[in-house]
Amino acid sequence: DTAVSQTPKYLVTQMGNDKSIKCEQNLGHDTMYWYKQDSKKFLKIMFSYNNKELIINETVPNRFSPKSPDKAHLNLHINSLELGDSAVYFCASSAGEKWSYNEQFFGPGTRLTVL
Amino acid sequence: KNQVEQSPQSLIILEGKNCTLQCNYTVSPFSNLRWYKQDTGRGPVSLTIMTFSENTKSNGRYTATLDADTKQSSLHITASQLSDSASYICVVSARGPGDDYKLSFGAGTTVTVRA
Numbered sequence: 366d367t368a369v370s371q372t373p374k375y376l377v378t379q380m381g382n383d384k385s386i387k388c389e390q391n392l393g394h395d396t397m398y399w400y401k402q403d404s405k406k407f408l409k410i411m412f413s414y415n416n417k418e419l420i421i422n423e424t425v426p427n428r429f430s431p432k433s434p435d436k437a438h439l440n441l442h443i444n445s446l447e448l449g450d451s452a453v454y455f456c457a458s459s460a461g462e463k464w465s466y467n468e469q470f471f472g473p474g475t476r477l478t479v480l
Numbered sequence: 481k482n483q484v485e486q487s488p489q490s491l492i493i494l495e496g497k498n499c500t501l502q503c504n505y506t507v508s509p510f511s512n513l514r515w516y517k518q519d520t521g522r523g524p525v526s527l528t529i530m531t532f533s534e535n536t537k538s539n540g541r542y543t544a545t546l547d548a549d550t551k552q553s554s555l556h557i558t559a560s561q562l563s564d565s566a567s568y569i570c571v572v573s574a575r576g577p578g579d580d581y582k583l584s585f586g587a588g589t590t591v592t593v594r595a
Contacts, residue, residue: 369523406567408524408585455523466512466531466573471523 368392369472371456377478378446385442386475388456396420397439398469399431400455408455414439443477451479483507484572486586493560494594501589503553503570511573511581515544515555518567518588527555527568560593567591 369390399411412431413421428444456472484505516524528537528544541558570586
């Protein structure tokens with residue numbers, strides 16, 4: 366299936382731990398994103414990469430570090446997890462460089478719970 | 481204050497009925513506006529995207545309208561079905577200097593369709 370996939374789907378961990386979420390897209394898209402959706406269902410963009418280069422970096426704590434080994438992958442590493450990091454994290458991708466206009470395809474989300 | 485306000489926050493409708501969701505924004509300068517549908521536990525899926533010059537766009541039983549002068553958009557669902565139960569998110573893009581864009585997300589309207 367052509368899609369945006371994320372692993373794991375659920376992640377439960379203790380405060381202070383370091384964890385990673387992986388994202389892969391096989392749509393041939395050039396641009397990938399990470400979003401955070403809080404308990405109030407508010408979506409906020411965190412990062413965007415175009416052809417492995419960072420193009421958007423919203424005000425996100427530097428405990429969050431995206432890594433793009435190639436344009437089909439954008440992984441999110443989180444250091445020293447805090448309770449407030451609990452949320453659903455969505456990966457997305459879109460074609461071309463005009464990311465603002467092109468349709469974004471979202472992954473199924475990773476529900477992160479920090480205890 | 482959020483630059484994209486959606487109303488109502490939630491609504492319940494009977495199967496077969498129509499409903500209209502509202503999105504008001506203050507984002508400027510406007511680039512485009514899109515509506516997403518997010519099923520529970522899934523990632524958002526794009527329904528429509530409209531630029532400044534487009535007043536209306538349809539996707540099956542979903543029809544979006546845009547009034548760029550009053551900075552308002554609506555999403556009309558015709559002959560609702562149980563599968564329309566979801567959260568509907570309005571996203572507005574503003575164009576910055578050069579090719580810099582910024583996305584602003586509404587909090588979403590939760591629609592529940594009852595048999």
